[in-house]
Amino acid sequence: MASKTDNYQRLEQELAKITHMRNIGMIAHWDAATGLPKESVASRNEEIATFSAVIHEMSTSGKIGQLIDASQDEVDYLDEWQKSNLAFTKKSYDSQICISSDIQHEFSLASSASEFAWRQARANNDFKLLIPYLDRVFNAVRKIADLQSQKLKKSSMDVLIDSFDPGRTSSEISDVFNVLKAQLPALTEKIIQKQKGEKVIALSKPIDEASQRAIGLKIMETMGFNMDRGRLDKSVHPFCIGSNDDVRLTTRYDENNFISSLFGVIHETGHGLYQQNLPAKYRNQPVGGPLGMAFHESQSLIMEMQAGTCQQFTQFLAKLLKDDFAFSGPEYSEENLYKLVTRVKPSFIRVDADEVTYPLHIILRFEIEKTILEDNMKAAELPELWNSKMQQYLGIVPKTDSDGCMQDIHWPSGWLGYFPSYTNGAIIANMLMRAAKGKYSEIDSELNKGSFQSLNKYLNDNLRQYGSSKLSADLLKASTGHDSVQPNMFIDYLQDKYL
Structure with a gap:
């Protein structure tokens, strides 16, 4: 017999998989910042970018969207934590669904490459080295913020701030x-x-x-x-x-x-x-x-x-x-x-x-x-x-x-x-x-x-x-x-x- 919160329970299972993937992605990032060999940088940039794109695809999949929608019909049977979890998930989904996997991959690749370039540029006080990497990052951020601004009907700056400090303008x-x-x-x-x-x-x-x-x-x-x-x-x-x-x-x-x-x-x-x-x-x-x-x-x-x-x-x-x-x-x-x-x-x-x-x-x-x-x-x-x-x-x-x-x-x-x-x-x-x-x-x-x-x-x-x-x-x-x-x-x- 199906549970009255069957769709929500399946949503939690999918969210747990995404959380596990994010956790592994963070450890890959930590490894890159603390002990990555110099000649491994290029491949790690690609790996982190690909991993980020996969997580984005999972987070914005049709399956997740359908489970979020179906879970709305089960709200009366959810406790307060579950209701908050559903609301938080829907907000995140709405802000990410307008970003394609290609755009997310470009942002990830640009930021990974820029971060590695920054370490060398700062050590050598060579800002010129960093300029093209930074411009690529700025362009990617502006593109994402603009898409989210149109989707969410608020300014690009508010979109970026909310991503780090929810609810702040x-x-x-x-x-x-x-x-x-x-x-x-x-x-x-x-x-x-x-x-x-x-x-x-x-x-x-x-x-x-x-x-x-x-x-x-x-x-x-x-x-x-x-x-x-x-x-x-x-x-x-x-x-x-x-x-x-x-x-x-x-x-x-x-x-x-x-x-x-x-x-x-x-x-x-x-x-x-x-x-x-x-x-x-x-x-x-x-x-x-x-x-x-x-x-x-x-x-x-x-x-x-x-x-x-x-x-x-x-x-x-x-x-x-x-x-x-x-x-x-x-x-x-x-x-x-x-x-x-x-x-x-x-x-x-x-x-x-x-x-x-x-x-x-x-x-x-x-x-x-x-x-x-x-x-x-x-x-x-x-x-x-x-x-x-x-x-x-x-x-x-x-x-x-x-x-x-x-x-x-x-x-x-x-x-x-x-x-x-x-x-x-x-x-x-x-x-x-x-x-x-x-x-x-x-x-x-x-x-x-x-x-x-x-x-x-x-x-x-x-x-x-x-x-x-x-x-x-x-x-x-x-x-x-x-x-x-x-x-x-x-x-x-x-x-x-x-x-």
């Missing part, structure tokens, strides 16, 4: 960013003036890669990351990738700046904790995945900035470095380490920026993305526009493109529309920490001992466990008490912390 992002643009420059100057009188000791002794890795692994353990379901490796650009049961993290090492590597590890571990604590029951369904990159970045930034740069955690870090790694001297005192991790100064590299100037790095990228998409800007024009906006927002101009428009992997990888999630994520992270401390007053004293127990419990109970079962505004309300991103709350936090 470019106008909403502009409203948030306008508040930051109006207040951050003056706030930054006040903090810089205040910090001028502080004595800070630079970390002068090089720390080898093996020691940095050992420190990173120890911190991952204290944060609650399960190494039996994940690992840490090295790459040009730190990232987190993989499935709920196989989370791959990477960082990069600089012997003269171990703090950069360590906080890269803390950031990516925040991503990893989100992945590892998503609802296990729905691990093979869209509803069991993370709800976009703004929430994903909130999970990394609550660990890196809200917890990692607070005085309590810095006290723990100083004790750990002394007791477990024999780091001695005034430069490793808790007071000096805190000054180092809260130093505010305009800088060229986004991932190393302090949390006060960081949003300005994102705002300039968001504005450039709109120019790329809406004005058909060519890659060759990128350095000049980048440098002018760096001057406008941060008052500095990079001497090389490697420290400028080539520093990020996102555009070579075709991820236009991703960047706003970082700053929205930073604001959400602050909102989450306020809510978490309101429920668990012991969070500060626990961080002082290197414990993330109460913080992780709050995040598990109020955000991670919901996967993608809620709309963005509803998940934000459930986890922070607010249904929209609060930039003024973030400004108040920065003023309290730094002034």
Whole structure:
């Protein structure tokens, strides 16, 4: 006898196959970024592009479409998780069905080739090498965004943003960013003036890669990351990738700046904790995945900035470095380490920026993305526009493109529309920490001992466990008490912390 949800059950079976394929695709990408032999690049580009096209074909097949339609008649018999899963799947299907396999293959091939070219171009500071690859990616992204814009009846920019941050619009992002643009420059100057009188000791002794890795692994353990379901490796650009049961993290090492590597590890571990604590029951369904990159970045930034740069955690870090790694001297005192991790100064590299100037790095990228998409800007024009906006927002101009428009992997990888999630994520992270401390007053004293127990419990109970079962505004309300991103709350936090 047929079940009243027979079509929906068959849909879940098909979605599980697609999820498994995506998981394998992510591991192929991780392998390419961490250990691929030089002469294997061309074949891997083709393999990743083909794999992506196959997944796209499966996701937009007539079979999936028919099962989605048939499942609509079974909604009354579905539980809330199943209803959310069906809605999420239909939204994804509608956004992808207008893209042919040929177009998807071209995007995948263009982005894979561009990402590999970017690694060489950045290492050699050779932007000219990257130009044709970037133009190919930009053209592919514009073509896809235009098709989806026509299908979904919204702007190309909103289409791209929604793909990374479901439910968010470019106008909403502009409203948030306008508040930051109006207040951050003056706030930054006040903090810089205040910090001028502080004595800070630079970390002068090089720390080898093996020691940095050992420190990173120890911190991952204290944060609650399960190494039996994940690992840490090295790459040009730190990232987190993989499935709920196989989370791959990477960082990069600089012997003269171990703090950069360590906080890269803390950031990516925040991503990893989100992945590892998503609802296990729905691990093979869209509803069991993370709800976009703004929430994903909130999970990394609550660990890196809200917890990692607070005085309590810095006290723990100083004790750990002394007791477990024999780091001695005034430069490793808790007071000096805190000054180092809260130093505010305009800088060229986004991932190393302090949390006060960081949003300005994102705002300039968001504005450039709109120019790329809406004005058909060519890659060759990128350095000049980048440098002018760096001057406008941060008052500095990079001497090389490697420290400028080539520093990020996102555009070579075709991820236009991703960047706003970082700053929205930073604001959400602050909102989450306020809510978490309101429920668990012991969070500060626990961080002082290197414990993330109460913080992780709050995040598990109020955000991670919901996967993608809620709309963005509803998940934000459930986890922070607010249904929209609060930039003024973030400004108040920065003023309290730094002034």
